[in-house]
Amino acid sequence: MKRNVQERADEILKMDIDENYEKIEQAYRELLESSEPESFQILLVLLSSGDVIHTQKAADVLALKRDPKYLPEIRRIREKLPERKGLRDYRWTVDRAIEILENVRRGSKCRCALYKFQSGFSERFNPSVEQSEGFVSIVREVVHRDKYFTEYFCRCNMCARRWRVIDEIGYHYPLYAWEEITDRREYDAYFENSD
Numbered sequence: 001m002k003r004n005v006q007e008r009a010d011e012i013l014k015m016d017i018d019e020n021y022e023k024i025e026q027a028y029r030e031l032l033e034s035s036e037p038e039s040f041q042i043l044l045v046l047l048s049s050g051d052v053i054h055t056q057k058a059a060d061v062l063a064l065k066r067d068p069k070y071l072p073e074i075r076r077i078r079e080k081l082p083e084r085k086g087l088r089d090y091r092w093t094v095d096r097a098i099e100i101l102e103n104v105r106r107g108s109k110c111r112c113a114l115y116k117f118q119s120g121f122s123e124r125f126n127p128s129v130e131q132s133e134g135f136v137s138i139v140r141e142v143v144h145r146d147k148y149f150t151e152y153f154c155r156c157n158m159c160a161r162r163w164r165v166i167d168e169i170g171y172h173y174p175l176y177a178w179e180e181i182t183d184r185r186e187y188d189a190y191f192e193n194s195d
Protein backbone atom coordinates (compact mmCIF):
# COMPACT_ATOMS: atom_id res chain seq x y z
CA MET A 1 0.00 0.00 0.00
CA LYS A 2 2.77 2.42 0.99
CA ARG A 3 4.46 1.71 -2.31
CA ASN A 4 1.30 2.52 -4.27
CA VAL A 5 1.05 5.85 -2.48
CA GLN A 6 4.58 6.83 -3.48
CA GLU A 7 4.10 5.54 -7.04
CA ARG A 8 0.90 7.50 -7.58
CA ALA A 9 2.45 10.68 -6.12
CA ASP A 10 5.48 10.27 -8.40
CA GLU A 11 3.21 9.79 -11.40
CA ILE A 12 1.44 13.07 -10.66
CA LEU A 13 4.69 14.91 -9.95
CA LYS A 14 6.13 13.77 -13.28
CA MET A 15 3.27 15.27 -15.33
CA ASP A 16 4.37 18.39 -17.13
CA ILE A 17 2.11 21.31 -16.23
CA ASP A 18 2.00 22.75 -19.76
CA GLU A 19 1.36 19.48 -21.57
CA ASN A 20 -0.82 17.74 -18.99
CA TYR A 21 -2.74 20.53 -17.34
CA GLU A 22 -6.09 18.71 -17.70
CA LYS A 23 -4.63 15.44 -16.43
CA ILE A 24 -3.20 17.16 -13.37
CA GLU A 25 -6.53 18.84 -12.65
CA GLN A 26 -8.25 15.48 -13.01
CA ALA A 27 -5.77 13.78 -10.65
CA TYR A 28 -6.41 16.39 -7.93
CA ARG A 29 -10.17 16.18 -8.49
CA GLU A 30 -10.01 12.43 -7.90
CA LEU A 31 -7.95 12.94 -4.74
CA LEU A 32 -10.53 15.45 -3.52
CA GLU A 33 -13.46 13.12 -4.13
CA SER A 34 -11.85 9.98 -2.72
CA SER A 35 -12.56 9.02 0.87
CA GLU A 36 -9.79 6.38 0.91
CA PRO A 37 -7.00 6.99 3.46
CA GLU A 38 -4.53 6.61 0.56
CA SER A 39 -5.86 9.82 -0.98
CA PHE A 40 -4.63 11.72 2.09
CA GLN A 41 -1.29 9.91 2.05
CA ILE A 42 -0.75 10.75 -1.62
CA LEU A 43 -1.65 14.41 -0.95
CA LEU A 44 0.82 14.56 1.94
CA VAL A 45 3.60 13.26 -0.32
CA LEU A 46 2.66 15.88 -2.96
CA LEU A 47 2.53 18.57 -0.28
CA SER A 48 6.02 17.72 0.92
CA SER A 49 7.45 17.77 -2.64
CA GLY A 50 8.34 21.46 -2.38
CA ASP A 51 7.20 21.88 -5.99
CA VAL A 52 5.53 25.30 -6.23
CA ILE A 53 2.53 24.01 -8.17
CA HIS A 54 2.00 20.63 -6.52
CA THR A 55 2.56 21.78 -2.95
CA GLN A 56 -0.09 24.46 -3.40
CA LYS A 57 -2.57 22.19 -5.18
CA ALA A 58 -2.17 19.53 -2.49
CA ALA A 59 -2.67 22.18 0.24
CA ASP A 60 -5.87 23.45 -1.39
CA VAL A 61 -7.27 19.94 -1.76
CA LEU A 62 -6.37 19.00 1.84
CA ALA A 63 -8.20 22.16 3.00
CA LEU A 64 -11.28 21.17 0.99
CA LYS A 65 -11.24 17.60 2.29
CA ARG A 66 -11.84 19.08 5.75
CA ASP A 67 -10.16 16.37 7.81
CA PRO A 68 -8.18 17.96 10.65
CA LYS A 69 -6.64 14.60 11.60
CA TYR A 70 -3.69 15.34 9.33
CA LEU A 71 -2.89 18.75 10.86
CA PRO A 72 0.22 17.67 12.83
CA GLU A 73 1.73 16.09 9.71
CA ILE A 74 0.87 19.10 7.53
CA ARG A 75 2.54 21.36 10.11
CA ARG A 76 5.68 19.21 10.13
CA ILE A 77 5.82 19.32 6.32
CA ARG A 78 5.28 23.11 6.31
CA GLU A 79 8.30 23.63 8.58
CA LYS A 80 10.57 21.77 6.17
CA LEU A 81 9.37 23.34 2.90
CA PRO A 82 12.21 25.21 1.21
CA GLU A 83 12.00 28.88 0.35
CA ARG A 84 11.55 29.58 -3.36
CA LYS A 85 11.97 32.73 -5.36
CA GLY A 86 8.67 34.30 -6.41
CA LEU A 87 6.50 37.34 -5.96
CA ARG A 88 4.41 35.43 -3.49
CA ASP A 89 5.66 32.78 -1.07
CA TYR A 90 4.06 29.48 -2.18
CA ARG A 91 4.13 28.29 1.43
CA TRP A 92 1.36 30.78 2.29
CA THR A 93 -1.08 28.39 0.61
CA VAL A 94 -0.04 25.75 3.14
CA ASP A 95 -0.50 28.26 6.00
CA ARG A 96 -3.98 28.96 4.65
CA ALA A 97 -4.81 25.24 4.58
CA ILE A 98 -3.60 24.91 8.20
CA GLU A 99 -5.80 27.85 9.22
CA ILE A 100 -8.83 26.33 7.46
CA LEU A 101 -8.31 22.89 9.02
CA GLU A 102 -7.85 24.47 12.47
CA ASN A 103 -11.22 26.13 11.96
CA VAL A 104 -12.79 22.76 11.05
CA ARG A 105 -11.21 21.20 14.13
CA ARG A 106 -12.87 23.87 16.28
CA GLY A 107 -16.19 22.64 14.88
CA SER A 108 -16.98 25.56 12.55
CA LYS A 109 -19.17 24.69 9.59
CA CYS A 110 -18.44 27.97 7.81
CA ARG A 111 -15.38 30.17 7.38
CA CYS A 112 -16.76 33.35 8.93
CA ALA A 113 -14.36 33.11 11.88
CA LEU A 114 -11.50 33.11 9.37
CA TYR A 115 -12.85 36.05 7.35
CA LYS A 116 -13.21 37.97 10.59
CA PHE A 117 -9.66 37.07 11.57
CA GLN A 118 -8.15 38.75 8.46
CA SER A 119 -6.97 42.20 9.39
CA GLY A 120 -6.86 44.54 6.43
CA PHE A 121 -5.95 43.26 2.99
CA SER A 122 -4.88 39.66 2.60
CA GLU A 123 -4.55 37.20 -0.25
CA ARG A 124 -6.19 34.43 1.79
CA PHE A 125 -9.87 34.52 0.77
CA ASN A 126 -11.06 35.40 -2.73
CA PRO A 127 -14.87 35.85 -2.58
CA SER A 128 -15.38 34.28 -6.03
CA VAL A 129 -13.48 31.17 -4.95
CA GLU A 130 -15.37 31.09 -1.64
CA GLN A 131 -18.57 31.17 -3.67
CA SER A 132 -17.49 28.44 -6.09
CA GLU A 133 -16.55 26.24 -3.13
CA GLY A 134 -20.02 26.75 -1.67
CA PHE A 135 -19.18 28.82 1.41
CA VAL A 136 -20.74 32.17 0.49
CA SER A 137 -23.09 33.68 -2.06
CA ILE A 138 -22.12 36.94 -3.70
CA VAL A 139 -25.36 38.88 -3.55
CA ARG A 140 -24.16 42.02 -5.26
CA GLU A 141 -21.03 43.26 -6.99
CA VAL A 142 -20.29 46.97 -7.32
CA VAL A 143 -17.46 47.91 -9.67
CA HIS A 144 -15.79 51.25 -8.93
CA ARG A 145 -14.09 51.87 -12.25
CA ASP A 146 -12.73 55.28 -11.32
CA LYS A 147 -11.05 53.91 -8.20
CA TYR A 148 -10.05 50.51 -9.60
CA PHE A 149 -11.71 48.27 -7.09
CA THR A 150 -14.78 46.10 -6.73
CA GLU A 151 -17.01 45.65 -3.71
CA TYR A 152 -18.54 42.22 -3.18
CA PHE A 153 -21.49 41.81 -0.86
CA CYS A 154 -21.53 38.23 0.38
CA ARG A 155 -23.79 36.15 2.55
CA CYS A 156 -22.48 33.08 4.37
CA ASN A 157 -24.37 30.02 3.15
CA MET A 158 -24.22 28.38 6.58
CA CYS A 159 -24.71 31.07 9.24
CA ALA A 160 -26.07 33.93 7.08
CA ARG A 161 -23.58 36.51 8.30
CA ARG A 162 -23.08 39.33 5.80
CA TRP A 163 -19.77 40.58 4.49
CA ARG A 164 -18.45 43.42 2.41
CA VAL A 165 -15.29 42.46 0.59
CA ILE A 166 -13.08 44.97 -1.20
CA ASP A 167 -10.39 43.90 -3.63
CA GLU A 168 -7.02 45.46 -4.35
CA ILE A 169 -5.86 44.42 -7.78
CA GLY A 170 -3.09 46.97 -8.29
CA TYR A 171 -0.67 44.55 -6.65
CA HIS A 172 1.16 41.56 -8.21
CA TYR A 173 -1.63 39.30 -7.01
CA PRO A 174 -5.10 40.28 -5.79
CA LEU A 175 -5.74 41.08 -2.15
CA TYR A 176 -9.06 41.15 -0.32
CA ALA A 177 -10.35 42.88 2.81
CA TRP A 178 -13.36 41.32 4.57
CA GLU A 179 -15.56 43.43 6.78
CA GLU A 180 -18.68 42.19 8.51
CA ILE A 181 -21.82 44.24 8.00
CA THR A 182 -23.62 44.52 11.31
CA ASP A 183 -25.38 47.85 10.81
CA ARG A 184 -29.02 47.02 10.18
CA ARG A 185 -29.70 49.81 7.67
CA GLU A 186 -26.61 49.10 5.65
CA TYR A 187 -27.48 45.44 5.77
CA ASP A 188 -30.98 46.05 4.43
CA ALA A 189 -29.75 48.38 1.71
CA TYR A 190 -27.42 45.81 0.20
CA PHE A 191 -29.13 42.57 0.97
CA GLU A 192 -32.86 43.26 0.63
CA ASN A 193 -34.66 40.68 -1.50
CA SER A 194 -31.52 38.56 -1.56
CA ASP A 195 -32.86 35.58 0.39
Ligand SMILES: [Zn+2]
Pocket: 110, 111, 112, 113, 156, 157, 158, 159, 160, 161
Ligand atom coordinates in the same frame (compact mmCIF):
# COMPACT_ATOMS: atom_id res chain seq x y z
ZN1 LIG B 1 -20.74 31.84 8.48
